[in-house]
Amino acid sequence: MSREQKPKADYFKSIMAITRKDLSAELRSRELLSAMLVFSLLVILIYYFTLELDIKNRNAITAGALWVTFSFAGTLGLNRSMAIEKDRGCLDGLLLAPVDRSVIFFGKALSNLAFMFIVEAIVIPVYAIMYNVNLLIPGFLGVTILGSVGYISVGTLISAMSVQTRTRDVLLPILLFPLVIPILVAAVKASNGYLLNLQWSEISPWINVLLVYNVIFLAVSFMVFDQVVEE
Amino acid sequence: MSREQKPKADYFKSIMAITRKDLSAELRSRELLSAMLVFSLLVILIYYFTLELDIKNRNAITAGALWVTFSFAGTLGLNRSMAIEKDRGCLDGLLLAPVDRSVIFFGKALSNLAFMFIVEAIVIPVYAIMYNVNLLIPGFLGVTILGSVGYISVGTLISAMSVQTRTRDVLLPILLFPLVIPILVAAVKASNGYLLNLQWSEISPWINVLLVYNVIFLAVSFMVFDQVVEE
Amino acid sequence: MIEVKSLIKRFGLKNVLAGVNFSAIPGEFVVLLGPNGAGKTTFLRILASLSRPTLGSVLVAGFKLPSEAAEVRMRLGVVSHNPLLYGDLTAEENLDFFGRLYNIHGRDSRIHEVLGLVGLSARRRDLVRTFSRGMQQRLSIARSVLHDPDVILFDEPYTGLDQDASEMLDGVLKSVAAAGRTVVMTSHDLARAEDLGTRFDVLNNGKIENSIKKQDMGTENLLAYYKRVLAG
């Protein structure tokens, strides 16, 4: 029996199996998405309630407010998505499967990204209507996508770590936020550039920062992921 | 054997037993407090970074920024404190004990309040230094205490509910924030009154709101607590 | 003493318990048998006041549930599928905490005693979360008998216990039953059940389908009896 080869599952098919499992579980309960959405709206409301900014200031902070909202909602999503894996020991189940660890990373990252995009796709128009700003700017949307990819790639890695600690519910934002602040700042700056119709030369450095961080974070996360899921 | 009476544990002693258990577990690991603290600092930082407010605006939002920070850090604390009860079925263990449900409520609320106060006692001076505002105003501190009591009393109730749902990590802020917005707004307004040295007549309505909400929330939470912990 | 009349428990539209009648007197040791998903855990949780009956009357230790729950709880010792312990406290601190809530006199010496009983004296200063499954189960048993309860509800208490611990638990259960307590236990281990119980009830299809005293069993062994009942 021993050393003869058995056919392995296809790399991409396995990734899709994981993503599909997450999406279909979510489709049934819709609890994660609805939680992220309601939470996003609450953050926006609380922002305005406690800050009481005047109109002029409001426009200047659109990108900031949106990104704070996305990152808090994102943590919620990341936490939950990994907690599902940990609850009945499912993560062990995944780890027992004969797939590369990077398959697990990409599978989870993809479904996390999908949740993030769905939330953004709803929050951005709602925000645009509520505060009467035009957000349908291709550049702005592109930056949002770029920023989300970077955020989710570190986020998936960190949430896989934090969920295995005793203080899992509290540790994720603490570990994640300081690391992604460069991404958040660059995304906010670049978005503001598009919203305020600045020159490309003023926007491009931030886009570069975003691209560099995306590449670095994705590469590092992908490379070290097996270190954080194995005992 | 049946109907003869057995001596019950003293009401206040039982409350203290629960609070003490929480505090001594926390004293050992200090994980909850450090998490709440670091998280608070992060929220303040993110605020700065994404909003980039100018000096004038900053002063006006001190109370707002602090209360947003407290409420986010508070959710973290509440969530964790109840998750500890749920993890190995401990909540069932508490419910099996021959103490009134209100004992459990007050015991948990007291330890949550203690955590909240400790966090505030550190965050307020740090904020005062970082933003260069004087916060050592008795009225301001009094309002902080009042607001925290209200927040924690509903918070303890809601966290007992949310922790029993499947989506426990995400549900708490969603259920809690809309309920405590009156408290937050009143606390922000009253604090601002003290910070900007307004007349008592301008502050007192908000203090009244706070007092009324505190009494109502405490009374209601205390009364319905047994409904949410029992199956 | 336990008395349950036409108890119904519904989850959604499914009647998990569909009219259970049950009673047990002091000194009686009832083993509750039944296939997976029969509702044994659900039944015990209701007796333990952890779950409310949808319909029906429940009397435990002479008090009504759910109205006189506090009195019932004082007299109740429960082992459930979960250990009901705090992972961040040591074994000793866990027992001390529950000891306070149960208002136990001579708490320290009693804790010492039960820890010895379940063979965890050497590990009493270790955090519960580093315990192996069987060690948690042992502590869970210690916790349940700490206040010398009148009524004992044990849901598969032998789970994860090794030979020593199982024999220890045999001893505890026998001495408790001999002291005139009421014991209700579920188990899938029929050999053990046969040895300990004084009565065997089979829960199936939401009802107690059969109940037999040990002295009435004659030459039939428990396994045969159980299979016969399930076969209808």
Add this chain to the structure above:
Amino acid sequence: MIEVKSLIKRFGLKNVLAGVNFSAIPGEFVVLLGPNGAGKTTFLRILASLSRPTLGSVLVAGFKLPSEAAEVRMRLGVVSHNPLLYGDLTAEENLDFFGRLYNIHGRDSRIHEVLGLVGLSARRRDLVRTFSRGMQQRLSIARSVLHDPDVILFDEPYTGLDQDASEMLDGVLKSVAAAGRTVVMTSHDLARAEDLGTRFDVLNNGKIENSIKKQDMGTENLLAYYKRVLAG
């Protein structure tokens, strides 16, 4: 085929496994015995590639751990203390998901088959989180044999199973062993162990203290043997 040489596993400064030597050939059914906290679960987790050895060499199904873990995993069926199932998926969806990861041909019919085997066909469309303990354990067993593994590692698989399910599991294990697979199982149920196993290893104080084949046991029963080994 399993071969373990001078395996050490340390938690902090505690050597939970202090030099375990162990081997099992195809067709062998090893029951791992030992008191609570002896390190049985720890040992099985290492064999299952879920935990890394601190020191020592481990060979499972002819491949080295941890370096050739992926090959090992393909040939491994594991039941652990946790069900390893998604509560928010139905029984069927859970098996379908794992079936994809294991690249099983004729997935649907195989799932149908194992669900029938563990007696959950009727509940296959129900969410796993509404299952009772024993039902989760059944599904967990179905999951572990889905891909017809060469090596089977079962940690107290009888936990929570009722009579029917236990007999089903007996059957599964016997047929698997007869088909030349390697089985390692832990259990505290010596009667069952004696019936199934072809070899009995006692893990104690971080070492395999004794190992005996069934045909060499003579008239001594397993309980007596186990107690004698523990007594030193």
Add this chain to the structure above:
Amino acid sequence: MSPQPKVLKALNIISLVLLIGGYYLSLFYAPTEKVMGNVQRVFYFHVATAWVGMLGFLLAALFAVIYLAKKDLKWDAYGLAAVEISLVFFFITIVLGSIWARPAWGTWWTWEPRLTTAAILELIYLAYLMLRQGIEDPEQRARFGAVYTILGGLSIPLTLVSIRMFRTIHPVVIGSGGSEKMGMTDSMVFVMLYCIVAFSIIFANMYWHRLRLGQLAEQVEQAKMKLEL
């Protein structure tokens, strides 16, 4: 525990002497800066502690890579020691900066990229300690810690370039044209370089002690274990 090796004892004395020398040079030898006056003397320690602070964080990232490759817990201990000491030094940087900022900018703290990124860096490594605290198994703790220090190490460059990306009041010294910054005389440059070297040696000294402390703690644990058995 073996007594301190001779080199370490010598290093203790050298460190002390260097520290006293640093005090002397910065407080008395260096010329008083024209615009800011005596507060500017804080500058020498401010820069030197910032340097060793970041040095430790970088070392930790390096050790993390080695740990992940070699899986020898020794490297984890090295990394942890570097982070702990650097956290202290970096905290001193922030405090000294604050003390300086009070007269220079009229505030203890201002929201400005260099200061903010410095604060974030400190928070990253506090988070690192919290991560370690939440994990029992030393091997897992080491792995997670290593992964996190590598990610944290990526943030250090950003802190460095932050002052170049934003318009800011925190001055840029190295590599800038030198037009706006305070006029550094040669003796000022000398004191600065002296302090950087001195603090590097002090860092090495403390690092050695911290490693020995770690080994001692481990021995105590082992002794305790033996007693229990």
